[in-house]
Amino acid sequence: MGRFGQPDDLATVKARSIVRDAIEIFRSQNATGAAPRGVTLHLARRAPRGTVPRVPGETPKQHRRRVVAANLRRCRRARGLTQEQLAERIGVERPSVVKWERARWEPSAGHLEQLAAALGVEASEFYREEIAA
Numbered sequence: 001m002g003r004f005g006q007p008d009d010l011a012t013v014k015a016r017s018i019v020r021d022a023i024e025i026f027r028s029q030n031a032t033g034a035a036p037r038g039v040t041l042h043l044a045r046r047a048p049r050g051t052v053p054r055v056p057g058e059t060p061k062q063h064r065r066r067v068v069a070a071n072l073r074r075c076r077r078a079r080g081l082t083q084e085q086l087a088e089r090i091g092v093e094r095p096s097v098v099k100w101e102r103a104r105w106e107p108s109a110g111h112l113e114q115l116a117a118a119l120g121v122e123a124s125e126f127y128r129e130e131i132a133a
Helices: 010-029 060-078 083-090 094-101 109-119 123-127
Strands: none
Touching: 060 094, 060 109, 060 123, 083 094, 083 109, 109 123
16 A cells, blocks of 8 residues: 555556665675665655646645746746746846746746746746646
8 A cells, every 4th residue: 555545556566666675685785784774665656747746735825836836947948948048038036037946936927927928928828737748
């Protein structure tokens, strides 16, 4: 059984088996027989590809920030821009772009419009739950 009482999928079961095998090999080669430091058998459950996963205990505001951050980063990278170049295009400092992409801050409505214009997308694109490839 996985986290939250959900059954594990085949890939998770195989990954856990590989980790256990690696620890056993390490123990057999290590004189003390102890497991390597920092090794855990915790495997995080991932959201389906192309979506922004919800984090347990996350507020709607925090999730919205993460959705905006993921979409902003995706759009910027798709256009081949650095954070510095994007910041220059919209007239802000690079740390602001960094904080938006790390979901520390959410851009204001004015900045969202400037970001959309600089990246050639609609402002609503930043709030899409599903991320287009």
